[in-house]
Amino acid sequence: MRKTKKRRGRGEGSIYQRESDGRWVGSVVVGYNAEGKPRRKVVYGDTKEEAQRLLNELLQKVQAGDADRGDGLLSGKLDWWLNCNVKARVDPATYALHKQRIEQYILPKLGHYAIAALSEYLIRNWYDEMEKEGRSPDLRNKCGQLLRRCLDKCVSDGDIKTNPTRKLCLPRVTAEEMHPLDTEQARAFLAVAGRHRLAALWLLALDSGMRQGEILALTWADVDFANGVVSVTKSVRTGDKGAARVKEVKTKASRRRIRVTRQTLDALAARRKQSRGPLVFATSARAAHRGQPRYMNKANLTKSFRLLLRKAGLPKLRFHDLRHTHATFALQATKNIKAVSSRLGHADVRVTLNTYAHYLPLMEEEYVSAMETLLETPPAPPADAPQQETGNVLD
Structure with a gap:
């Protein structure tokens, strides 16, 4: 009786031996592009067992959401970072605000660049353009923080070696002046x-x-x-x-x-x-x-x-x-x-x-008054100090 080959389950990936060099290849679908076509990640091993082990590790990353990190463009990285790293840890209102700032202020200017192509020059120009458009220092600072945090994650994951935003200062925010009533x-x-x-x-x-x-x-x-x-x-x-x-x-x-x-x-x-x-x-x-x-x-x-x-x-x-x-x-x-x-x-x-x-001038006045009183009052002699003798003292 002919032995039938067991078919791998859906989502388990596939393993095959490459004819060109005999190496084993593990492949799994990690997402789909804008045209609906699957995007795959592959691993290689000298033996089938090694390829299976590497494929299992890749499958674990896929299930945890760590394998699908966009297509190398900043737009894909920001989307992955926001949904896989930020969304579960912040309030829904905060998530919506982050998403709005990314879509409105970061993606139109920088989204089409590959993260490896981002430079200090590009980011500095982006800051300058936002300032020319009349964006507030607070908004520019918040958008800069979002970009910096995303690229920090890319560095820690090994996608890029350095974060170009770390070499630039974030736009300075001037604290809004308060006006308490008297x-x-x-x-x-x-x-x-x-x-x-x-x-x-x-x-x-x-x-x-x-x-x-x-x-x-x-x-x-x-x-x-x-x-x-x-x-x-x-x-x-x-x-x-x-x-x-x-x-x-x-x-x-x-x-x-x-x-x-x-x-x-x-x-x-x-x-x-x-x-x-x-x-x-x-x-x-x-x-x-x-x-x-x-x-x-x-x-x-x-x-x-x-x-x-x-x-x-x-x-x-x-x-x-x-x-x-x-x-x-x-x-x-x-x-x-x-x-x-x-x-x-x-x-x-x-x-x-x-x-x-x-807003504490009264406390400063109290301090100055107390110090003046202290400095004007001559120190009292210690209780056990010897009394000064009167009369002539022979050397």
Whole structure:
């Protein structure tokens, strides 16, 4: 009876002996090109067993997504890096933002180059072109970081020897200037905001220093009226296509309990009487009552904030400047910078110092005054020092 040859299963690749030199070849499909034709990777061995071993290793890489790394062009490498290395580790909104920046700003200028052909000259010209097009330093910096991280991965995987972006400085980002309210401005703002339908929100923002997303994610379960504490555990973020998404706060330091004033608790209690849903600040009471909590739109909230500023005769500010206002008031009221840093949810006290150090003139004045007092006061003699003798002293 004739022995039939066993056919290899789908996705297991193939092994055959090459007639030209007798070597064994293992082949497997790792993807398809734009025309729908299969792209293959091959391994070679002097024996069938060696070729089988190398093919098994290649199959493991294919199953892990590590074998299909594009066609050598930057466009293919960026697509592979973003989907196989980044997507599973970041928030969907962050992934969508990375993808949008790659497709809109990197691929049109550099995507058609092979990664081995990328040079300092090409990348520097790309930076210059983005600047001429009026792209902000922050956007140019973020796009440069994406390209650098992708090419770092290519270097670690052996696709290229060096990363040309490492020889260039990323576009410098100038920190956006903050504009905290002073005492008189804060009073003027609260006088107008106190009559607004979201009076509790504006008061809470100034009193707690919470971020906008943290405030919008608050539920009544997070407000401890008995102890005067608000718990921060979640944050509202704008996801893909502008949809609101709620996630746990990013860092351990951001998860915190903030003690608030009696005035803020009273404002929250008044709002609680009118609320029917779990959210403290829902966009629609009717929707919340139907068991469908709807989070406020950040853009609409910013519009309301700007309208209140105009009514109070104040300059145009960002919502985040309410957080800066709280931070400057807190730092000027206490010398415990660590406590203020924890209240703000900063992971490192150095972030607080670097951000707000130049808003602490009162602390500098206290330091100078204390040093002047110290230097002007003559040192007291030690208790056990010998008393100076009076009269003539013979040598």
